[in-house]
Amino acid sequence: MNMEKVNSMDFGEFVDVFGNVIERCPLIAAAVWSQRPFFDLEDLEKHFFAFIDALPQSGQEGILRCHPDLAGREQQRGTLTAESQREQSGAGLTSLSAEERQQLEKLNAQYRARFGFPFVLAARLSDRAAVPRELERRLHCQPAQELRTALGEVKKIGHLRLVDLLGADSSRLKLR
Ligand SMILES: NC(=O)N[C@H]1NC(=O)NC1=O
DSSP states (O other), rough: OOOHHHHHHHHHHHHHHTTSSSSOHHHHHHHHHOOOOOSHHHHHHHHHHHHHHSSSHHHHHHHHTOOOOTSSSHHHHHHHHOHHHHHHHHHTTTTOHHHHHHHHHHHHHHHHHHSSOOOOOOOSSSSSTTTHHHHHHHHHHHHHHHHHHHHHHHHHHHHHHHHHHHHGGOOOOOOO
């Protein structure tokens, strides 16, 4: 998809296509649409990220809470979004042993109890062995630092989803 195509989308189409760049937060795509035209992938994602950065802490935590646990109940029930399903299965998180799953469940619960939001990590940049290690490490971080780290992961996930959508054809528009 090239940027001319993106810039020509009406509101409904844009939200259909980009509504899950930030997991289960189509409101962000709805707000970003108003910022057209976009020059390239970097410019487009800048608007998604600026929206996140401008939110109060409660809104940033809300975004994190829209994420399903890694290898959690939604994955078991088959109710993940298509994007999340692909990311979690790519990292091997859909083929864990019962023991590995229980270990992650326990760590996810500890993390949520400590910080009040789920553990978020860009699964495509990780794997089934690294996820519990990283979860244990981040469990010991300070809350303010952990909020920043988690939002950084949301942005990595969003970046990779945008790359998937725009592919190699997201070369810069000659508009400025
Ligand atoms: N909890 C969590 O990190 N979930 C997200 N991570 C990812 O790569 N896809 C997701 O849905």
